[in-house]
Amino acid sequence: MGSTVPAQERVEEWTAPKVRSTFIDFFKEKHGHTFVPSSSVVPLADPTLLFTNAGMNQYKSIVRPNLYLHTSTYILSKPQETPQRLHTPFLGTVDPSSSFAHLRRAVNSQKCIRAGGKHNDLDDVGKDSYHHTFFEMLGNWSFGDYFKEEAITMSWTLLTQTFRLDPDRLYVTYFEGNADVGLPPDTEARDFWLKVGVAEDHILTGDMKDNFWEMGDQGPCGPCSEIHYDRLGGGRNASSLVNQDDPNVLEIWNNVFIQYNREPDRSLKALPNRHIDTGLGFERLVSILQDKPSNYDTDVFTPLFDRIKEITGARPYAGGFGDEDEGGVDTAYRVVADHVRLLTFAISDGGVPNNVGRGYVVRRVLRRGARYARRYFDVEIGSFFSKLVPTLVEQMGGMFPEIRGKMKEVMEILDEEEASFAKTLDRGEVMFGKMAGKVAEGGKLGGGDVWRLYDTYGFPVDLTKIMAEERGLSIDDGEVAEAQEKAREASKGEKKGAGDxxxxxxxxxxxxxxxxxxxxxxxxxxxxxxxxxxxxxxxxxxxxxxxxxxxxxxxxxxxxxxxxxxxxxxxxxxxxxxxxxxxxxxxxxxxxxxxxxxxxxxxxxxxxxxxxxxxxxxxxxxSEERRGPLRGNHTGTHILNFALREVLGDEINQRGSLVAEEKLRFDFSHKSGVSEAELEKIEAECTGYLRQNSDVYALDVELAKAREIEGVRAVFGETYPDPVRVVSIGVAVEELLAEPKKKEWRCVSVEFCGGTHVRNTQDIKELVILEESGIAKGIRRIVAVTGQGAYEVQRVAQEWEARVGGLEKMEYGSEKEARTKEWQHGLGQVEMSAVVKGKLRERVAKVVKENLEHQKAAQKAESKKVVDAITEHFEANKESKTLVLSLSVSTGSKAVQEAIKMVSSKQKDKSVYLVGKADDKVVHGCFVSEEAQKKGLDAGKWANEVAGVVGGKAGGKGASSLGQGTNAGRVDEAVEVARKALEGLGL
Incomplete structure (x- = not known):
């Protein structure tokens, strides 16, 4: 059913990986598209997006102005910086040194999340067969290359010939037009659909909502043409069910024809270059090709369902919805499988659970899923989701290798977050029961109670809504917002009191x-x-x-x-x-x-x-959210102390430290500064220790016995209690005490310490040194970060390495000079590895030197060109004694000054006025011969007459004068003033 070949053959042939690869190969191999790997699902450098929610996101810099975007291959300004309008073949702002600057055709499968902000499918997940918080968007793009006819032909050919879908089950829509905004019907698209063979009664019109695509209030936009599929078929005409939310008549593909630009005044202007942006729902296409009634019945999800069943012992997934879902188990299957996909991809791309923005969405999703797992699968929460991750990685790690590389980290973060929620889940559910018990069935749970469940027990409001629905209760969002605002006002007292x-x-x-x-x-x-x-x-x-x-x-x-x-x-x-x-x-x-x-x-x-x-x-x-980083930074301080001694020698002694949530600071005695090479060794020593995955031990020991341990570290001048707490990384304290003088203990970090520490060095993940400096004679200071903070500065370092790499490849010009100056300053402000920053500074300094050499060479050539022009004029006009010359020069040029200098030394019998236009500035100057001076031509007065036209001032000594102006639009007028001054004196 649903194709020109038997269902059994389709099911066996079209596995999910094959569907994906067939789509990509069709455009890549047959139609010359460049495969572009999926961008991060967490757009850390794009403030306009909570998550990547469509395949077009990573190409916005090509087709849309005034956006700031970053991937591993190209980078523009940071969000807080002034946008740079660059020359590109398109409308946008893509860096000309980027591979995207020359991209004409692209194809990929983009990771997408819709679980917050404008696009939010979270509440629908599990309840129907096709909503997901994480999904893949297959897409093909044209940037100023092919347009409607080619896009329509390719999509129809792929669906009906390559995927062999039955044309009778496919319906297409096109834009009906809108007279109110002056947009005609897109009959062009309709005619192309007819041309490829779509039946006329399968071609439908759509309004601005369904068939006109816009990114926002301004920017590129255009009509679109959707493709819908009727799962049931059977000879019926399903035209009336298109775009009516019928689960059996699905939109599967949208072709967007970007041909207009929405101006600030809301008017539309035709674009000089037209683009194609398409999006094909991967999960929906797989369900159609496998002849399944639901996305969740395909091999996109069944391996996860099998693993959930294996872990929980639950009954097999039966695909039930609503009343047909016995005990809500099928819904729980769908929710958990969907949520582990979002969690794995979001965390792999840097979306760590926390209480802000993207991080809060990730936390909400995990807690929502954890509660489903416990309620409907009756499992203990604390390490449930991490058990599903390897199965997902096995499924999708080939296409998206980043989740394979981050698998261990993802599992650790999921366990930490789950365990944290487990601490309050029981108590929160009890509290919810008490609150709900005070409300009659069909009643409303108080907004203050809903907010406290979040504020105290970590229950996201949407989770409480689910629990309320299970009891037949409702929640007033307005009341919740009032309670939230009240809590915010109370928090102001906390902030106010922080300083006192x-x-x-x-x-x-x-x-x-x-x-x-x-x-x-x-x-x-x-x-x-x-x-x-x-x-x-x-x-x-x-x-x-x-x-x-x-x-x-x-x-x-x-x-x-x-x-x-x-x-x-x-x-x-x-x-x-x-x-x-x-x-x-x-x-x-x-x-x-x-x-x-x-x-x-x-x-x-x-x-x-x-x-x-x-x-x-x-x-x-x-707060584990604060304690966790504190623990990591404290253990990191011990490892840093150990590494310093290993690299710099035994004379290193601690002179103070600070263990904060964001970073650690360590002061130590050392006679000279630490070189970049030594810093690199210290960081490598720390990394080596962390990679040993050593357990961290602590024990209270009699002070005298503790001091006997070989290599034990203590702060000079500190008074320690007796017994003292000994912290050892890698060797149990009891083992140290059994043979305290054993020389091998010098290769172990052992310190007296009363702080909190991680259980194992793998919990720290990374340690990155941010800076090293002197704070007093013989005292040095190192600032470093660990854990997630270290990952973040590593990400920033990667961005800057890509940025500097792009800078190095740029052709010399004013744009490169501006970027070099801007980024040389920016590099000094950003937090990243001190070692990496040092190397990047060297690379930027090399670019600065190259720019200077180019600048000198260009100025020399420019000066020669002006001098040659003057020489050629007088050689060609032997009787001429004067010259007024208008020319274009570069910003900062010394061509006018050099040329005047040449005339004053080699052609003293000539009088010359040069007016140079440099962008929005004017550089001008003159030399007056003795003969002209005798006739009344004064260099200073001549130059000031010109300055009166172009603005600014002019000045000099004797026969020469130089000036700078700000009114470049009056250069021609200034030239006439200079000529008339000569004419007035008969010169």
Whole structure:
């Protein structure tokens, strides 16, 4: 069914990989298209997009002005920079040194995500057979090359002859026109469809919504022509079902004819070069060719379904929807399989889960999927999604090798994120149950409750909506927005208080010590990773201790002292934790600062909900999002300390450190600066240690015994407690103590340390040194980043390497000079590996030198050209004693000055005026012979007459004068003024 060949043959022939490769080969091999690998699904350098959502995204610089885009092959200005309008064969702003500058025909399969922003299919995933948050868009493009007839012919030939789809099941649409905006019907496209053989009753019209494509309010646009497929066929005419959301009549391909430009005043102008942009839904095409009723029934998804069944023990996927989906299991299959695709590709391309923008979308998707997995598959959450990743990589890693290279990292991030959500999932569901239990069936869940489920327990609002729907409840988005705004206002109090953080003075500490029943805080739990139950022992507010926070407003600062805590107080160079102290369904403190005073740990922050009182049993919940990077940076500091000693020698001693969330800072004694070669060795030593995947051990040891360990590192002048905590990377502390004088221990990082650390060096992922500098005589400082921060600076470094590579290939000219100057400055401002930056600076400096050489050579040639013109004039006109010459010169040219100098030395009997136009500037000057001076021609007055026309000033001594003007539009007028001055004196 659905083709000119039997269904069984189609199913066996058209595997998903073959469908993809057949499409690409058709355009590449038969029609001369260039295969362009898919761009990143996370467009980090394009602020206009949340995610790449169409195949056209990476080509925007070719066809659309004023966009700033980057891939591994080309780069334009950063978002904050002024756009550079470059000369290209098209309308756009693509860098002329880029391979895209000469691209005429392209084909690819683009990774796309539609799960946020304008294009968001998240809510529909799982509920129907064809929505996905991640999908592939097959496409072919023409940039000023072929147009409608060729595009229509190619698409029809591919579908009916190569893929052998039944023409009777295919329907096409074309733009019906719009008289209100002056657009005629696209009868040209209609006629081409008739020409290739489409039946007239299968050709339909469409309006501006369905058949006119625009990127935005301005820029290239044009009519489009869609191709739809009727799954059922059977001799029926399905024209009336096209574009009616019928699941059996699907749009599969859209041909966009980019032929207009939308101007700022909303008018349309024809483009000088016309382009083709097409998009063919890969998953839909596979389902048609495999004769499946749903995208989810194809081998795009079945390997993932098989793996889900294997992991969970669930019943096989049955393809049910709505009431036919027994227990909601089929929906869960679809949701989980879809979501692991988005998560794997997004994280591989740099979309790390967090609370902002793209990162929040990734987090939402993971938490949504995790809840589906636990509810419908009854599995423990913590490492579920990572078990699916290898299957996906096996499926798609050939076409998209980036997911193969990032597989391990993706699995680690998924496990970390899942485990973090698992900590609050149970409690959040219990809280939701309590909140929902107060609402009658069919009622509305309060916006404040919905927001707190997100704010405290990490439940994205759309996840809470799903849970509400399961109970027959609704949610008012307006109420949720009000609650969010209220929380935002409360957070302003936190920010306001950050500069004036709650601190205890000596009298407050004394008061604590004299309170009955207030012990020193047991903070040993800070080295663990679990939430801790504790009791409120003291409450501090507005300079005094109080019994409860009744009357304290939301957003006001409060300090809590507990009998025990898992929060890390700022000490030993490591910054403090942040997080929450709360009672489920009760009061909550947003902890922003943690300090220790004589053994009492004070958790300072702002009130979010309810009221605390002395004796309350609370839950301590530190922020793993902050603690994770702190741990990585602290362990990274130890590894850096070790590497410094290995490369620079034993005289290296720590002189201070800072472990922050964003980066680490390490101060050390060293007599001279660290060379670039030494930095490279230090970074390589750190990388080598990280790659050993060493476990990190810690143990409290008697101080005297700890000092005996060979190679142990400690801060000079620091007073350590007894027992002291020993942290060792790669060898258990007990093993070190068994033979403390063993020489091999000098090859192990061993330090006295009271900070938090990773479990294994692979958790750090990378360590990149950003800078090295001197801060005092004999004291040096290194700043570095680890983990995701290191990945980010590596990504930036790759961008700059591509940028500098493009600069090196550019032909010399004003554009190259401008870019060189701009990027030489920009390179100094950006954060990246100090080693890479040093090498890039050398390369840019070489370009600067080459530019200077070109500039000198060009100026020399330009000066010679002007001098030759003067010489030729007087040789050809032996009787002539004067010359007024208008010429074009380059910016910064010294041709006028050099030519005047030549006349003054070699042709003193001549009077010459030169007016040079350099872009929007004017350079002019003159020399007056003795004869002309006797007749009253004064060089200074002559030059100032010209300056009066072109602006600016002129000046000089004796017979010569030079000037610069700003009105280049009056050069011809200035030349006439110079000539009339000669004529007036009879010269």
């Amino acid at each position: 953080a709650l601190k205890l003075n000596v009298h407050d500490i004394n008061a604590l010590e004299n309170m009955d029943g207030v012990p020193k805080t047991d903070d040993s739990f800070k080295f663990g990773r679990e939430n801790v139950a504790a009791t409120v022992k003291a409450i501090y507010h507005a300079g005094s201790f109080i019994n409860s926070t009744d009357g304290v407003g939301e957003g006001d600062q409060v300090g809590l002292v507990l009998d025990r805590t898992n929060f890390y107080a700022e000490q030993g160079g490591q910054e403090n934790d942040t997080g929450r102290i709360l009672v489920d369904d009760g009061p909550e403190l947003e902890v922003g600062d943690v300090q220790v005073y004589g053994g009492y740990v004070v958790h300072a922050g702002v009130m979010r909900y309810g009221s605390f009182k002395l004796g309350d049993e609370v839950l301590c919940q530190y």
